[in-house]
Amino acid sequence: MKQITIQIRRESDIILASQRGRKLADTLGFSNNDQVLVVLAISEIAHNILRYATKGEVTILSLVEADKTGLEIMAWDSGPGIHNIGQALQDGYSTGDGLGIGLPGVKRLMDEFEISSAVGKGTTIVIRKWLHSSFQN
């Protein structure tokens, strides 16, 4: 199992995390399209960390199980938290000046998406993409 943690404090960290994620996805045998999706997911959650929590970290790891291979992205911050998660996951909802497509896009395009958040404590997001997966939600 390979695991990389990148501290997110500035924009160049997002680029670094995205590049690492793409490389791992490539190594695991993900198609170019799925690599783009992995980069999308890392970029969206890392941008959110920077924008809403100012700092946090992103961990990327490979998941090698008996019958499947995948990539997991975990984002963690101890920022303000999300007041209404259901709302934050709706297309077009943004408390910033964004388009509000980040989180719903990632949820839709990746295979698994878990989010937990506590106001005043922070936010944790876990996302998975499986190789040759045919899941859709």
Added chain:
Amino acid sequence: METTAVQKLENLLLVSVPQDMTDEDVILLRRQVLQKIRQHGSRWVLLDFALVDICDSFFGRFIYSMAEMVKLMGAKVIISGLQDAVVETLIDLGLTLPHIPAVLDLDDALALARSTDATSFGAMASIRENVVWDTPEAKLLANRSEV
């Protein structure tokens, strides 16, 4: 980010969008484009994405804001070079670009810039010429104003 990202070609400004832009890079690139449009009086801005292999909401916002900005300068944006995977992800994200013409390569962009210029501005000029010199109505008008 080098300054060679923006080049003038006829009435078109060619912008080679770099890979991995930060917010700051985007602001710099925008400024550079604004400056060059003004300097050269460019009517078209071709955003070439051949170097870009990512797609996220940040990238989507970049295209939109660039198109809006260029429009306010009286010019138009054309895009080219989007990679297949990037296009697919843009669409899946719900980021369509309905009012932005896309072309395959630079030659097509130049052809589009020339032809659209010809029908909108060039044709206007020739109509005006016709009115003044060739048609009976124009001659009548011309004569009348002489009187």
